[in-house]
Amino acid sequence: MQDSNTNSGQGLRTADGADPSVLVFGRQVYAVLAKDLLLEVRTKDALTAMLVFSLLALVTFNFALDLRPEVMSAVGPGVLWVALVFGSTLGLARTFAAERDHGTLEGLLMAPLDRSALYLAKLLANLIIISAAATVSVPAFAVLFDVAVDIPAVLGTLLLGAVGVAAVGTLFSAMASHTRAREVMLPILLFPILVPILIGVVQATGLALGSPTARDMPWLSLLVAFDGIYVAVGALVFDFVLQE
Amino acid sequence: MTSSVVQGRARLIALVTATVVVSAVALAMMIFYAPTDRVQGVVQRIFYFHVPMAWVAYLAFFVVLVCSVGYLWRRDLRWDAMARASAEIGVLFTTLVLITGSLWAKPIWNTWWTWDARLTSTLVLWFIYVAYLMLRAYTPDLERAARFSAVLGIVGFIDVPIIHFSVEWWRTLHPEPVVVRPDPQAPPEMLVTLAVSLVAMTLVYATFLVLRTALERTRDENREREQRRALEEASYA
């Protein structure tokens, strides 16, 4: 897979040999994303942590909240989302912590790598890993709690939320990796900022599950708007986080 | 140099004097001038603290935003010192807003707390700026702490309206206690008292901000001086 892709970039060069900046940007995003996913496929660090934690949270909620089928349409969306986001922070925390291990972040910073390309690549990598975890935990949720779930619809809603989580999480993970007690700092930074996403996803999922308490609003459009704001702001300020 | 110090001191004395005088007037007006609310009784008077403190909290976080942009732009720790100071005051005032709100809510709504849109977003706001102070405390390097918290100071403030609206959309269907708004029928004495309290609280904020920023600056300067001395001693050793 690697070899065929490196060659495909060659055919796209302009006549004078200089690469158009859009192409350079795309190539850099692709390079970092492919590298991160290859590392994840090899180590499975983030995905394992997220999955196990999310499933464990679902089971724990079952005991803590006495989740009987009749309350699930009202409580279920919250349970599912909280399990997923708490699990996600484990993977998010690794985004930059892993890059510090052998000075690889410095290697990235010394390369002519656009900071926004790095941000976008890390965001996409996180999004893909969170999605992978969600594709397992949503069916598991449906089975464990015997809820009739329209899996594609719920998954789609969760992914819209995951974009916001990945956007803010990638930004804060870069900051938290430099702090003492970084495992503590990331969720403390993340959760208050993400309240709008939490509300949007839980309400939208509630509507999908036919929850009586969900408010009828265009939550999905709102989620898209929130995502847009978070990604834009994240890309704008990310450079400041990295400037050493 | 000396004249600017003298000028600065004169300005500070003027500010402190104005704060003390206006606060005293506001306090007197709250007690003697403003009439007791016919429905809520004497408890309503807490609003002369509560509303101005809420205003100051938002003002303080807005100042954090401005100073954060200033710091990232100029990379001058003076901007950061003011951001630090304003964030601390903002958290203090938000805490007081939540407490005075609860004190009022208990007799009037018969509960200390309710997940009303305004209360909820204020609480989330409080968490964001507590996280801001924690981020500073947990980042050992001063320059890095300044940079990171500036980023959070910007992201956090941009998030404030988003949180507010999303919480409002989330709660609008639920039965909720009516938040008391400035009633056009309210006696003018009440509105005048509220206006004076607002001015007084803003002056209190300004005084805190000036003193706290100066303190932070002195701390930074001492640190730099220590550093220079240590270097000089090392080079003569």
Next chain:
Amino acid sequence: MTERPSSCIIQPPLLVATGIVRRFGRTLALRGVSLNIMPCECVALLGPNGAGKTTLVRVLATALQPSAGALTIGGVDALRDAARARPLVGAVGHETHLYQDLTARENLRFYGRLYGVRGLEDRVSTVLKESDIAAVADRPVRTLSRGMQQRVALGRAILHEPMLLLLDEPETGLDDTAQRRLARMLEDWTDRGRAVVLTSHRLEWTRRLADRAIVLREGQIVAHIDRSDLEPDIVAAAYSGALSSAG
């Protein structure tokens, strides 16, 4: 100076650093360092621990922003226009900058993409061969010895054929054979009109390679020493601060 091709002498400096200051919170790691690096030369940065050698190398590599000062690499303002200056520099720091769970080849391929290296697969193969690591190229870096990793790290730094190579204690973890090989590679490098800046603790090694040495002490340049004067007693004097900033 040893004999060099005449083309080296007339060229403008490859790197010009002026008044570089770098603060780390409470400490001033660099206190106004100015230096020029010419094409074809190998410059050693010497100095006791904590003198600021590593900080200086990181600033020159654009991994660290100076708090004050100016830096020009190949005529490009490296602070304002880092994206254009960065391809001109290759650096190996204290750490290898390598992903431990990727193979040597995958590491080189990844960095090659970031630098936009043309004919990437061929170039990677060439570098692997030249660095004598072709045999282990498809093993995860984690499984390689320190010396092997160091060679991969070096290969990573020269992959995009930079004009200036920055090496922070490159001899670490290398055995005698590997050190000789590195020395030959660096000589060949400077002969081709490029420059090397390296830091080292070991004088013997430095004497063999460097055209001149710059001695740092407490974040300042305290001495410039020519190759012919690179003797233990002179260097020791410079370390202790007894030597004034003479040549």
